[in-house]
Amino acid sequence: MSADQPVLEINNLKKYFEGNRDIVDVIMRRDPSQIQAVDGVSMTLEENESVAVIGESGCGKSTLLRTLIGLHDSSAGDIVYKGTPVSEFHKADWKEYRRNVQVIFQDPFNSLNPKMTVRESLTEPLSIHGIGDKEERVRDVLKQVELQPAEKYLDRKPANLSGGEKQRVSIGRALILDPDVILADEPVSMLDVSTQAAVLTMMKDLINDFGVSMIYISHDLSTVSYIAESVKVMYLGRFVESAGTKALLRDPKHPYTKALVSAIPVPDPTYDRERTEMSGAPRDPIDIGEGCRFRDRCPEVIPPDDIEIDQQAYREITSFRQFLEREEVGLDRIKNIVDEDERTALVDAIQSEYFDEPLSGKNESTLRAALTSLAEGNKDIAIDSLQERFGSVCETTPPEVEPEPGWHVACHHHANADGTAAEETVPPVEQS
Numbered sequence: 001m002s003a004d005q006p007v008l009e010i011n012n013l014k015k016y017f018e019g020n021r022d023i024v025d026v027i028m029r030r031d032p033s034q035i036q037a038v039d040g041v042s043m044t045l046e047e048n049e050s051v052a053v054i055g056e057s058g059c060g061k062s063t064l065l066r067t068l069i070g071l072h073d074s075s076a077g078d079i080v081y082k083g084t085p086v087s088e089f090h091k092a093d094w095k096e097y098r099r100n101v102q103v104i105f106q107d108p109f110n111s112l113n114p115k116m117t118v119r120e121s122l123t124e125p126l127s128i129h130g131i132g133d134k135e136e137r138v139r140d141v142l143k144q145v146e147l148q149p150a151e152k153y154l155d156r157k158p159a160n161l162s163g164g165e166k167q168r169v170s171i172g173r174a175l176i177l178d179p180d181v182i183l184a185d186e187p188v189s190m191l192d193v194s195t196q197a198a199v200l201t202m203m204k205d206l207i208n209d210f211g212v213s214m215i216y217i218s219h220d221l222s223t224v225s226y227i228a229e230s231v232k233v234m235y236l237g238r239f240v241e242s243a244g245t246k247a248l249l250r251d252p253k254h255p256y257t258k259a260l261v262s263a264i265p266v267p268d269p270t271y272d273r274e275r276t277e278m279s280g281a282p283r284d285p286i287d288i289g290e291g292c293r294f295r296d297r298c299p300e301v302i303p304p305d306d307i308e309i310d311q312q313a314y315r316e317i318t319s320f321r322q323f324l325e326r327e328e329v330g331l332d333r334i335k336n337i338v339d340e341d342e343r344t345a346l347v348d349a350i351q352s353e354y355f356d357e358p359l360s361g362k363n364e365s366t367l368r369a370a371l372t373s374l375a376e377g378n379k380d381i382a383i384d385s386l387q388e389r390f391g392s393v394c395e396t397t398p399p400e401v402e403p404e405p406g407w408h409v410a411c412h413h414h415a416n417a418d419g420t421a422a423e424e425t426v427p428p429v430e431q432s
């Protein structure tokens, strides 16, 4: 490995899973649907660097980790370890890789064998890799993970350890082989808050003292400042924003990151921070198609240039069109309440069920015309007319741009039509 070569390089990595093939797929001889768990992710991890990957449950971060350690085969892209793609690994290379790339799992309560003492848990990886001087190494590691004196812990089983102590032993198991890289999967999420801070601070010290590199995976943006110099925010299989930790927490640019940052608890109860609200749940990652994957929930989704409309009213219309496309509008239920021959009453009922915000002018008349088409059984015409007037640039995939050096964001608010970074136009959400 040359001096300037990253320890780990991930290039356009994809991991797709096949969905279930239903009877219609079989009859139509269609390929099964695909779940795009990780979709074109790239990053580098330098020696002694710590990078956080943050996102909600189901965003693909754990699939990314499992692909990195070879538990999943990638669907496309490369993982390059010290200059060698893992796709070119022989059996011996995999053994070496697994020794040098260690994982700390989320659940300290299940990641240790309940029948093994601390000494046995820490000795086992050394035996697997044929390493001698076990007792001395075990004692060294207990010191590193601050379980002292060693005699107090060596013969205890997990049932006699607190949650924090168990996670320290798990960290010790990862460190005992002197790895280059640690992949930490939500390592403190099951610990109480005071223990979280202590364990994260200790992990950060270990990174500094032993020259280990780390990918820290978490759903919790509030923990990253303890441990990572930079953050990658993941949404539905893609990185949507990457930047230095302090800068990103101070001035997030992507609307999803803004929502995550605004949800971080503020210790001062008198401080009233503005929350960026996200509505709904992430869309189904099956055959997800084009466009910004956050658009169903984005509080800043972009209306066409030539219409004037309040953001909330616009979001109601775009959400309604998506409900229509996904056949989730409860038309039959509404028809049971209203006489379906009373067309105007039916249109009024649909509008009052799905829309709260007032509209006027061409916006109002286009919506009414679309709802009339729907009431007449012409769903596709309704969708097309809503699309024609209210279609958004956010339905095309945003390019990733670099508005500032080392800061990457994938959002149309930050990109010009030619894919270059736009001047800053979105006021930052006020942060603490």
Ligand code: SF4
Binding pocket: 254, 255, 256, 292, 293, 294, 295, 296, 298, 299, 300, 301, 302, 393, 394, 398, 410, 411, 412, 413
């Ligand atoms: S591209 Fe559009 S929908 Fe996506 S985050 Fe940016 S503003 Fe929101």
